[in-house]
Amino acid sequence: MNIMDQNSTPLFDALKKYVDDGVIPFHVPGHKRGRGIKELTQFLGQNTMAIDVNGMEDLDNICNPIGVIKQSAQLLAQLYGADHAFFLVNGTSQGIHTMILNTCKPGDEIILPRNAHKSTIGAMILSGAKPVYVQPEINYELGIAMGMSVESVERAMERHPNAVGVFIINPTYYGVVSDLKRITKMAHERNMTVLVDEAHGSHLKFSKQLPPSAMDCGADMSALSLHKTGGSLTQSSALIIRGDEAYANRVKSSINLTQTTSASYILMASLDVARKQLALRGEELVERSLELARYARRRINEIPGLYAFGKEITGTPGSFDFDETKLGIHVRGLGLTGYKMEAILRKKYNIQIELSDLYNIMAIISLGDTKEDVDALIRALEDIAGQQGVHKVANSTMVPYKPKLVVSPRDAFYSMKRSVKLEEAEGEISGEMIMAYPPGIPAICPGERITKEVIEYIQALKREECQLQGPDDPYINYIKVLGQ
Ligand SMILES: Cc1ncc(COP(=O)(O)O)c(C=O)c1O
CATH class of the missing domain: 3.90.100.10 (Orn/Lys/Arg decarboxylase, C-terminal domain)
Incomplete structure (x- = not known):
């Protein structure tokens, strides 16, 4: 397969052909190209409903891909420097379930940060694996959990030499990155599999100004929420892996433990088209969002009482690198919680941000953002800051602590x-x-x-x-x- 193939969209093309052929549909879904649910069809459009189909020979089958789904997934694997890729329609949560189910037998230990996503804990319940939690470093000034330090992971590896894998988040929701390359090397020296949660990292591959991606650090598996930062539709993610055909077949069996047998072709088509766009224009689009995020950060940091944290937190405990497209803003200096700031932005300024916590809000800047929208956020923040005035920051910072695991x-x-x-x-x-x-x-x-x-x-x-x-x-x- 050469790079020119990235220009093609095998699954999307097959779907368009199916629609053009006017096949008479005696298969589910029962709405039959939208005729059975007119109100929704009117809103979503005829094409969306027409490609809402089910597995069949020319459209392949998610549970055992051998045709156009496989071809599209292989293009994704090639793009990310992996050996194999699998489309997922239940988000990166499903990818995390799969990675852990595939790696851990009941009773096996796995090293992971305590601030992992809830799907990771779900995977512990499903697989019967035993978590060896590593406490992420805490930035008390910002009140957020950072990444895992190399030293704390090494200590966990020494105390639990039989652990079968290490699970790493790259980057965290707030954009913080651990030293994935070194942790991967340490894990491989001990025969541990490296599993990476790249729910927030599908864009990393496309700019040298961003932290490196999991595959570029030598990881074994990564679950990517292409729907978060790669341009595809909500719920569509991918699992990418290194390994031979036999290993890939085993991973497929693990995926099928939680995979629906009726995967949405709308979601899968979006993965195909998003992958093509990333392959052809990824660098341009991701670097444009990076520039926008840098511009926003610079302007917000001119507003008294606000602090848009960025690359300068690199080198503080637990922060080996930073993804600047995550625009985290510390709002405590305005005497507001992040929750309150989120509510004001929505109710007064019609702006919805991605996340808020006790002390911060976070806006994701991605390939769909415009300078006008970023300026609207900056203006709203200037306005709110003008009304609030600067407050003295209280010293106490509440952050999650390290709980003790007593029972698996x-x-x-x-x-x-x-x-x-x-x-x-x-x-x-x-x-x-x-x-x-x-x-x-x-x-x-x-x-x-x-x-x-x-x-x-x-x-x-x-x-x-x-x-x-x-x-x-x-x-x-x-x-x-x-x-x-
Ligand atoms: C760190 C992290 N991992 C995994 C997930 C799960 O991803 P998805 O929503 O694609 O299932 C999320 C979702 O927000 C997340 O923040």
Whole structure:
């Protein structure tokens, strides 16, 4: 396959041919090209409905790709420097489930950062693997978790030499990057598989000004949310791997444990077209977003009370490098929480940012952004700052702490449980996960001891009206703990 092939879109072309051929559809989906649900068809358009089809010979099958899906996926593998690629229609969450199910048998240990996404904990429950948590470094000034230091990963490897893999986030939601190359080398010297969560990193490959991608660092597997920063539609992700055909077939079996047998061709077509666009124009588009992010950062840092953190945090503990397209803004200097700032931006200025936490907001700058939109954000921030004035920053910073794992996530998940009031749960073992969403990073996981600090942390998040998810009780007045 040569680079010219990147100009082609095998799956998208096959879908367009299917539509042009006017095939009479006696197959699901039952709306039959939109005729059966006219209101939606009117809004989404005839073409969208016409390519909402199911697996068949000329369109291949997601569960055993041998035709156009396979060809399109191979182009993606080639683009990212991997040996094989698989399309996923349940996001990078599915990629993370697959990587861990494929690598760990029940009881196997895997090293991972404690601030991993909730799908990672889900994968522990599904696989029966035992997490060896590494505490990410904490930036107390910003109040965010950074990456894992090489030293802390090395300590975990020395204490757990039989761990089968290391799981790394590249980059974190906030754009922070660990020293993936060195960690990968250390892992391979110990026969550990390197699994990378690149939910926020599908664009890294396309600019030398950004941190290196997982495959460029020698990792074994990476799950990429192309829908987050690569231009494809929500839910469409990819798993890319290194290895021979036999290994790829095993990975395929692992994917099929959680893969729907009715994958959306709309999502898969979007992966095909996004991959072509990245191949042909990725560098131009990603570097344009990088320039926009740098411009925004410079202007926001002229506003008293705001701090748009950037490349300067590189070299601080847990930050080997930084992805500048993640525009994190520390808002504490205006006397606001990130949640409040998010709400003001939405309600008063019609601007929706990606993420907020107690102290920060974060805007993602990607290939779809324009200078006009970035200027609207800057103007809104100037306006809000003018009204708020600069506040003295309190010293105390609440950040998630390192909880102690007492029972494996799987055992905790399947244990008998009872409900107790959150404020009375100190000392109990949690039977469920509670997380702030976004970023979907757990405050407590199944099997962990609930401490006073975690109760106070969850209560503080509740007071600030942070979106909390996970437990049975939607208001989180109660939490399920182990025991009868
Ligand atoms: C760090 C991280 N990993 C994994 C995921 C899951 O990705 P997806 O939404 O594509 O399932 C997310 C989602 O926000 C994430 O932030």
